[in-house]
Amino acid sequence: MMNVYVCIGSSCHQKSSYSIMKELKSLIDENGLEDKVSLNSAFCLGHCAEGVTMKIDEDIITGVGLGNIEDVFRNRILKVIR
Numbered sequence: 001m002m003n004v005y006v007c008i009g010s011s012c013h014q015k016s017s018y019s020i021m022k023e024l025k026s027l028i029d030e031n032g033l034e035d036k037v038s039l040n041s042a043f044c045l046g047h048c049a050e051g052v053t054m055k056i057d058e059d060i061i062t063g064v065g066l067g068n069i070e071d072v073f074r075n076r077i078l079k080v081i082r
Contacts, residue, residue: 002037002081005055006064009044012052017041020052020069027073036081 006024008017021041028037045053050062056076064072 001035002077003040003055003057004037004077005040005042005045007043007045007047007053008041009048011048015052016066017052019066020054020064023066023069024073027070028077031078033077033081037077 004024006012006017006021008021021039024039028034028039042055045055045060047053047060047062052062052064054061054064054072059076061072061076
């Protein structure tokens with residue numbers, strides 16, 4: 001099981017982290033990965049000045065936004081799972 005965390009702390013919340021969580025949930029569902037990817041929220045992953053931060057297993061990804069979340073999903077989640 002791949003563990004994905006999206007920061008929902010103050011800074012990331014202001015940069016649409018909840019919308020990013022919603023989009024990730026949709027992408028996971030659309031690709032039938034509900035049993036392979038665990039989507040979670042996290043409070044402060046320590047990269048507040050770098051945009052919304054995600055943690056996929058042990059890898060930190062910064063600068064996530066609605067404009068690149070599909071690319072992040074495809075390259076960091078879908079490619080690894082399949």
